[in-house]
Structure formats: structure tokens, C-alpha cells
Amino acid sequence: xxxxxxxxxxxxxxxxxxxxxxxxxxxxxxxxxxxxxxxxxxxxxxxxxxxxxxxxxxxxxxxxxxxxxxxxxxxxxxxxxxxxxxxxxxxxxxxxxxxxxxxxxxxxxxxxxxxxxxxxxxxxxxxxxxxxxxxxxxxxxxxxxxxxxxxxxxxxxxxxxxxxxxxxxxxxxxxxxxxxxxxxxxxxxxxxxxxxxxxxxxxxxxxxxxxxxxxxxxxxxxxxxxxxxxxxxxxxxxxxxxxxxxxxxxxxxx
Amino acid sequence: xxxxxxxxxxxxxxxxxxxxxxxxxxxxxxxxxxxxxxxxxxxxxxxxxxxxxxxxxxxxxxxxxxxxxxxxxxxxxxxxxxxxxxxxxxxxxxxxxxxxxxxxxxxxxxxxxxxxxxxxxxxxxxxxxxxxxxxxxxxxxxxxxxxxxxxxxxxxxxxxxxxxxxxxxxxxxxxxxxxxxxxxxxxxxxxxxxxxxxxxxxxxxxxxxxxxxxxxxxxxxxxxxxxxxxxxxxxxxxxxxxxxxxxxxxxxxxxxxxxxxxxxxxxxxxxxxxxxxxxxxxxxxxxxxxx
Ligand SMILES: Nc1ncnc2c1ncn2[C@@H]1O[C@H](COP(=O)(O)OP(=O)(O)OP(=O)(O)O)[C@@H](O)[C@H]1O
Ligand SMILES: [Mg+2]
Numbered sequence: 001x002x003x004x005x006x007x008x009x010x011x012x013x014x015x016x017x018x019x020x021x022x023x024x025x026x027x028x029x030x031x032x033x034x035x036x037x038x039x040x041x042x043x044x045x046x047x048x049x050x051x052x053x054x055x056x057x058x059x060x061x062x063x064x065x066x067x068x069x070x071x072x073x074x075x076x077x078x079x080x081x082x083x084x085x086x087x088x089x090x091x092x093x094x095x096x097x098x099x100x101x102x103x104x105x106x107x108x109x110x111x112x113x114x115x116x117x118x119x120x121x122x123x124x125x126x127x128x129x130x131x132x133x134x135x136x137x138x139x140x141x142x143x144x145x146x147x148x149x150x151x152x153x154x155x156x157x158x159x160x161x162x163x164x165x166x167x168x169x170x171x172x173x174x175x176x177x178x179x180x181x182x183x184x185x186x187x188x189x190x191x192x193x194x195x196x197x198x199x200x201x202x203x204x205x206x207x208x209x210x211x212x213x214x215x216x217x218x219x220x221x222x223x224x225x226x227x228x229x230x231x232x233x234x235x236x237x238x239x240x241x242x243x244x245x246x247x248x249x250x251x252x253x254x
Numbered sequence: 255x256x257x258x259x260x261x262x263x264x265x266x267x268x269x270x271x272x273x274x275x276x277x278x279x280x281x282x283x284x285x286x287x288x289x290x291x292x293x294x295x296x297x298x299x300x301x302x303x304x305x306x307x308x309x310x311x312x313x314x315x316x317x318x319x320x321x322x323x324x325x326x327x328x329x330x331x332x333x334x335x336x337x338x339x340x341x342x343x344x345x346x347x348x349x350x351x352x353x354x355x356x357x358x359x360x361x362x363x364x365x366x367x368x369x370x371x372x373x374x375x376x377x378x379x380x381x382x383x384x385x386x387x388x389x390x391x392x393x394x395x396x397x398x399x400x401x402x403x404x405x406x407x408x409x410x411x412x413x414x415x416x417x418x419x420x421x422x423x424x425x426x427x428x429x430x431x432x433x434x435x436x437x438x439x440x441x442x443x444x445x446x447x448x449x450x451x452x453x454x455x456x457x458x459x460x461x462x463x464x465x466x467x468x469x470x471x472x473x474x475x476x477x478x479x480x481x482x483x484x485x486x487x488x489x490x491x492x493x494x495x496x497x498x499x500x501x502x503x504x505x506x507x508x509x510x511x512x513x514x515x516x517x518x519x520x521x522x523x524x525x526x527x528x529x530x531x532x533x534x535x536x537x538x539x540x541x542x543x544x545x
Contacts, residue, residue: 163430
């Protein structure tokens with residue numbers, strides 16, 4: 001592969017929901033400013049694994065993680081790590097758009113406000129920048145005080161992306177960000193991902209093979225809690241090593 | 255088969271009809287009792303006079319002292335119950351492990367099942383002396399002590415309804431907030447509580463309605479002295495207590511003095527009716543927000 005520095009790395013990661021072994025001994029490294037796609041059949045652990053990178057599973061009763069997740073070389077599961085500080089560096093976009101029942105503006109500046117930013121000009125500027133990055137600015141610039149819930153699903157999802165970008169994370173985790181959207185909105189989000197990777201390291205879970213092929217640099221195939229194969233997307237889709245990967249991408253199961 | 259269904263249907267209809275009939279009956283009693291009153295006492299006098307002394311030689315019929323007493327004890331009760339109830343609701347939702355939550359909730363409900371006469375006695379014999387130990391001007395009967403005790407009584411009402419409201423906020427909003435680096439406290443106050451605000455407001459309105467209608471605690475500990483004041487340290491009387499006092503006293507039926515309780519009753523009814531409708535309206539208006 002290329003010579004970009006490694007941004008995020010998982011080392012011998014196991015995870016359990018109570019007794020259920022959901023993630024089995026996974027090792028993977030993601031380079032800076034690349035897009036990594038997680039694919040695999042439903043229930044194979046993609047979301048579980050993705051949420052390990054911002055410790056979002058911490059709130060699930062009985063969930064346990066073993067192994068190391070290194071962000072810029074630092075283990076995010078180390079004792080002295082502050083989870084809220086970690087999440088300012090590792091943003092997340094969820095499967096279903098989940099804007100707050102507040103105005104568009106309040107949604108975008110939420111992350112900054114909780115960090116204590118109160119300067120009006122700074123907030124307005126950050127909101128504009130984030131909305132532009134998320135390709136939503138032109139559609140909402142005249143209605144920033146409108147309720148976010150009044151936006152279409154696709155707009156809501158781009159708002160959620162803007163909201164995540166506003167606090168300038170360096171990694172962006174996206175769990176099927178386009179699965180609830182129409183084709184046009186999906187295309188917009190894909191285009192966006194393409195632009196965002198200039199500045200961010202992106203991990204995206206998707207069920208859509210074409211989408212993985214279009215947006216990602218590398219693809220990781222998961223099966224029943226294991227990482228079966230991780231390779232350059234092109235290689236993966238033309239010449240997979242493992243027969244299970246082959247079966248999955250050719251649609252024989254999943 | 256068909257006949258038994260018909261009978262059940264009829265019984266259900268009857269139950270509903272009886273409920274409505276009783277409500278209409280109560281309104282009719284209040285109206286027919288107070289109409290003769292308002293023929294003798296003008297509504298202007300009733301609403302503006304600053305004294306309520308129907309049982310004295312020098313009769314004045316200003317409802318305001320009773321309204322003030324009701325308002326004062328209710329305000330104190332809410333000032334106690336809202337912060338504590340909301341804190342409990344937030345704690346149960348955001349912090350408590352689910353096992354603790356399952357034990358605390360029923361324990362709280364017990365507070366609501368204690369007979370109010372016990373609360374009243376508690377206010378008079380425990381809380382008032384305790385407060386007097388550090389509030390020098392506090393009279394033996396006052397608004398403060400029953401107000402506080404009433405607040406304790408309605409804590410479960412606010413905590414339980416608010417907890418329901420907060421826990422019905424979609425989990426995805428909490429995750430969105432955590433996902434941006436909010437602490438639990440920030441998530442609770444900036445996302446969960448605002449998103450649940452309509453349900454929380456409804457819980458407060460129902461609690462107010464409950465406090466306005468509460469009788470026994472204030473009858474025992476507040477002093478039964480109508481007084482137009484917002485001073486919590488002196489004896490006052492609420493609308494409910496006045497009605498009890500006259501109903502149980504030796505005022506002759508049919509006299510003007512006796513009819514005052516219908517006028518007072520109407521005022522009480524209007525208050526609680528308006529509050530309950532307000533909460534119903536808020537519930538309806540904001541219900542669809544997340545569906
Ligand atoms: N909260 C939970 N408690 C217990 N088991 C869970 C929980 N969440 C997920 N699991 C289990 O962990 C496994 C992995 O789930 P996960 O949601 O990570 O799969 P996924 O690959 O994201 O699936 P999908 O493509 O359907 O989103 C599944 O078998 C699932 O049943
Ligand atoms: Mg998933």
C-alpha cells in the first residue's frame with residue numbers, strides 16, 4: 001500500500017456482549033486521509049466494531065472490549081483517556097439521521113457550545129464552514145433558524161455530517177450513512193465523502209457494494225465477528241483472496 | 255354469544271355515561287349553589303375585595319385571600335418538588351444502572367400512597383418545629399411547612415412523569431450528543447431535558463393541579479386564617495380548607511354563609527379544570543414530534 005502514516009489501528013481486538021463473542025481477534029490499520037469501507041453480512045459485527053473506535057459501546061450493559069485501539073499511536077482504551085475528549089477527535093454519523101429538535105444553526109454549533117465556545121461570530125463562522133463542507137449551505141443559508149426536523153431526510157443527514165465536522169475531528173466514523181436516503185441524496189453524500197477525505201480519515205459501514213467500490217480506498221470484509229480480508233478496494237473487488245469474500249461480493253450470500 | 259356481547263357493551267356504555275353524568279352533576283351543583291350567592295354578592299366584590307370574612311359580623315366576600323393562600327402553598331410545593339423530581343428523573347435516566355432504577359421507582363411511588371392526613375400531621379408536628387428552630391418569625395401555623403410537605407408528596411408525580419418523558423426521547427439523540435463529546439450532564443441538560451420539555455411541563459401542571467386541590471395537609475398545618483399575603487411564615491387559608499371548615503361547621507344550610515362554599519368551589523374547579531386542559535392540550539400538540 002501507499003506510504004501515508006497510520007491514523008487508527010486495532011490490535012487483537014475482541015469484544016463481547018455479555019457472553020456473546022461479537023468481535024474476534026481483529027487487527028486492522030487505517031491510513032490517514034483515506035476512506036475505509038466495512039462490508040459484510042448483517043450481524044457480522046460491523047457496527048459493533050465501528051463503535052469501538054469512539055467507545056460508543058461503553059454505555060451498553062455487559063459490553064466488554066479487549067485489545068488496543070491506537071489513535072495517533074495512543075491507546076484510546078487506556079485508563080487516563082477521557083472519553084469526551086476522544087469523541088471530539090473521532091466524530092460519528094449514524095445510520096438514521098438524528099438531528100436534535102432544535103434549529104439548524106443550534107444543531108451545527110452544539111458541539112462547539114458544549115466545549116464552551118460562546119463567541120457569536122466564531123460560532124456563526126464555524127456553522128457556515130461546516131455547512132459548506134457538508135454541501136448543505138446553499139440549501140439552508142436563508143433558514144438557519146428553522147427547525148432541523150423540517151428538513152428532508154437527506155438534508156438532515158448532511159446536517160448531521162456538518163454537526164460532526166463543526167468540532168473538527170480528525171477521524172469520521174459513518175455507519176451506513178446513506179442507507180435511509182434516496183439515490184440523489186446518496187450521491188451527494190458519496191461525493192461529500194470524496195471531498196472530506198482530504199482532511200479526515202473516514203471509516204464507512206455500507207451494505208452497498210457499488211458504494212464501497214465508489215467511495216473507498218480500502219475495503220474490509222467481516223464475517224461472523226472476524227475480519228476476513230482487508231485490501232485495496234480495487235483488488236478486493238476484482239481479485240479477492242478469500243472464497244467467503246468472493247461469495248459475498250458476488251452476492252451469493254448476505 | 256351475541257346477547258352477552260350486547261350486555262357487556264351496554265355495561266361499558268353505562269360506566270362511561272355515569273362518569274359523564276356525575277361530572278355534569280357536580281358542575282350543576284356548583285352552579286346552582288353559587289348562583290344565589292352571586293345574586294347577593296357582586297362578582298366585582300367577590301374578585302376584588304381584600305378580605306374574606308363571611309363568618310364574621312362584618313362580612314366581606316373577597317376570594318383573593320383564599321386564592322393567595324392556595325397560590326402560596328402551591329408555589330412552595332412546586333419549588334420543592336420540581337428541582338428534586340427533575341433531578342431524580344435525570345438521575346434515573348442518565349446515571350442509574352437499570353437494576354437501581356427498577357428498585358427506586360416503586361419506592362418513590364410509595365410517597366404518593368401515604369395518606370395525606372399523615373403528611374399533614376407530619377408537617378404540623380415535625381416540620382414546623384424543625385423550621386422554627388432556625389426561622390425565628392415562623393408561626394405555629396404557616397404556609398411554608400405544609401407547602402414543603404405537599405412538595406414532598408408530589409415529588410413522585412413529577413419524577414415519574416418526567417422520567418417517562420425523558421426516556422421516550424429517542425436513544426439516537428443521546429448517542430448524537432455523546433458522539434460529539436458531551437458529558438452525561440451536558441447531554442441531560444442540553445438534549446434530553448429540552449427534548450422532553452413538553453412531557454416535563456405536563457408533569458408540572460398536573461402536580462400544580464394536585465397541589466391546588468390538596469386539602470388535608472393545609473387544613474392541618476396552615477392555620478385556616480384567610481389572609482391576603484405572600485408571606486410564607488404566617489397562617490393562611492386555602493380554598494379547599496375553607497370549604498372543609500364551613501362544610502363541617504355549624505353554618506345553617508341555605509344561608510348566604512353556606513353558599514360561599516359553592517362560590518369558592520367554582521373558583522377551585524375553574525383552576526383545576528383549566529390546568530388539566532392545558533396539560534391535555536400540550537400533550538396533544540407535541541405528541542407527534544418524533545413519529
Ligand atoms: N446491544 C446488543 N446486545 C447484545 N448483542 C448485540 C447488541 N448489538 C448487537 N449485538 C449482536 O452483535 C452482533 C453484531 O451486531 P452488529 O450490529 O455489529 O452487526 P452489523 O454488522 O452492524 O449488522 P447490520 O449490517 O445489520 O447493521 C449481532 O449478532 C448482534 O445480534
Ligand atoms: Mg450495523
